[in-house]
Amino acid sequence: MKVYVAEGSGFCFGVKRAMDMAFKYAVKNRGKKVYSLHEIIHNPQEVVRLEKAGARHVEKISSIEKGAAAIISTHGVTGLEQDRLKEKCGGVLDTTCPYVKKIHNIVKKLADENYQVIIAGDADHLEVKSILGYAGEGAVVVASAREASKLKLREKVGVVSQTTNNMAMYIEVLGEVQKKAFVSRYSEVRAFNTICDATKNRQAATLELAKKVDVLIIVGGKNSANTKRLYELGKTVLPWVYHVETASEIKKAWFAGKKAAGVSAGASTPEKGIIDAVKRIKMIGEN
Numbered sequence: 637m638k639v640y641v642a643e644g645s646g647f648c649f650g651v652k653r654a655m656d657m658a659f660k661y662a663v664k665n666r667g668k669k670v671y672s673l674h675e676i677i678h679n680p681q682e683v684v685r686l687e688k689a690g691a692r693h694v695e696k697i698s699s700i701e702k703g704a705a706a707i708i709s710t711h712g713v714t715g716l717e718q719d720r721l722k723e724k725c726g727g728v729l730d731t732t733c734p735y736v737k738k739i740h741n742i743v744k745k746l747a748d749e750n751y752q753v754i755i756a757g758d759a760d761h762l763e764v765k766s767i768l769g770y771a772g773e774g775a776v777v778v779a780s781a782r783e784a785s786k787l788k789l790r791e792k793v794g795v796v797s798q799t800t801n802n803m804a805m806y807i808e809v810l811g812e813v814q815k816k817a818f819v820s821r822y823s824e825v826r827a828f829n830t831i832c833d834a835t836k837n838r839q840a841a842t843l844e845l846a847k848k849v850d851v852l853i854i855v856g857g858k859n860s861a862n863t864k865r866l867y868e869l870g871k872t873v874l875p876w877v878y879h880v881e882t883a884s885e886i887k888k889a890w891f892a893g894k895k896a897a898g899v900s901a902g903a904s905t906p907e908k909g910i911i912d913a914v915k916r917i918k919m920i921g922e923n
């Protein structure tokens with residue numbers, strides 16, 4: 637069986653940066669209490685690896701001991717949470733991806749200038765929650781163009797997207813907002829392309845690969861937004877797409893009668909996860 641890997645698969649710049657920073661911080665603070673507020677990245681195996689290096693993962697600031705060191709995850713936190721951490725902790729390492737930080741700055745400026753902020757994304761996702769924390773009063777999150785069509789808009793509107801969104805979905809949302817806003821001749825819409833290149837490139841490469849293989853395996857955390865997007869995209873052109881967290885979940889039956897397999901991985905999937913998946917598929921192909 638031929639096995640192809642989607643171009644650019646694996647850790648993106650933001651994830652690599654955060655993991656390097658967090659590991660160095662854990663080592664520097666060895667012997668002290670170190671906490672990672674939320675999963676440093678959305679990959680359970682990497683969260684465990686960081687825990688073994690000394691940084692315990694917690695979901696609430698209240699679970700962090702006073703005076704301990706804290707790590708802010710790639711997805712960022714709200715300004716209020718950042719202040720609470722600084723007040724409570726002996727040290728704070730901020731690994732928020734610079735592309736997420738950029739969105740924080742955009743929405744803060746929009747809110748200061750009295751724009752209503754609309755965020756296209758998943759309201760339950762940490763990144764979106766952190767953005768919302770800077771977006772001011774009246775900010776809303778929409779997950780689809782349908783949701784955008786139901787919005788009650790103010791005269792000045794600013795639109796941003798979660799970094800890991802699908803561009804087609806974001807363009808649909810923008811279209812709806814514009815349609816609604818332009819009913820009033822006084823309205824103003826400002827739109828920002830905040831989908832990051834790592835996301836865009838991985839999506840394009842996965843789509844290409846899905847067109848040339850018989851079965852596609854997407855490797856990455858089940859809670860990783862960008863990995864889920866790759867799975868959904870693959871499914872638009874190929875029925876045999878499977879999302880696994882580790883190679884051990886890959887089943888022999890998926891490859892029966894198939895000649896070419898593809899592997900793609902989210903931005904939070906380490907290289908080892910990709911290599912293991914390729915090895916497992918090759919082994920299945922040989923038996």
Ligand code: SF4
Nearest residue numbers: 648650733735799832
């Ligand atoms: S996917 Fe993009 S925004 Fe998210 S961590 Fe990677 S580089 Fe940053």
